[in-house]
Amino acid sequence: EVQLVESGGGLVQPGGSLRLSCAASGFTFSSEIMSWVRQAPGEGLEWLSGISGGGGRTAIVDSVKGRFTISRDNAGNTVNLQMNSLKPEDTAIYYCNWRAGRWDYWGQGTQVTVSS
Numbered sequence: 001e002v003q004l005v006e007s008g009g010g011l012v013q014p015g016g017s018l019r020l021s022c023a024a025s026g027f028t029f030s031s032e033i034m035s036w037v038r039q040a041p042g043e044g045l046e047w048l049s050g051i052s053g054g055g056g057r058t059a060i061v062d063s064v065k066g067r068f069t070i071s072r073d074n075a076g077n078t079v080n081l082q083m084n085s086l087k088p089e090d091t092a093i094y095y096c097n098w099r100a101g102r103w104d105y106w107g108q109g110t111q112v113t114v115s116s
Helices: none
Strands: 003-007 010-012 018-025 034-039 045-051 058-060 068-073 078-083 092-100 103-106 110-114
Touching (some): 003 092, 018 034, 034 078, 045 068
Antiparallel strands (some): 018 078, 034 045, 034 092, 068 078, 092 110
16 A cells, blocks of 8 residues: 655744655655655645655756755655745645645645745
């Protein structure tokens, strides 16, 4: 059974940092592209960043470039999102995503709230 479990969210002041983690199981993690996606209140899903199976290639959306960094630990089957210089508009539920062909797998999400 595929499982994706996010952690690391919380309340942080503007300008602060958080590190999100996603623990994956049930598939060959090191072979798969993994992504982070978020959903702000009242908005649709926004893809943020992806990383190749080996970790050597990454992609990131312009809105968070220079502030967010994706990484992975294939020994521990985790994918991480380091978020710096957080802004109130980064408030959202953050999801880990694995796309397996036509199927999308999601974790339960972790809430990030940026507020003073």
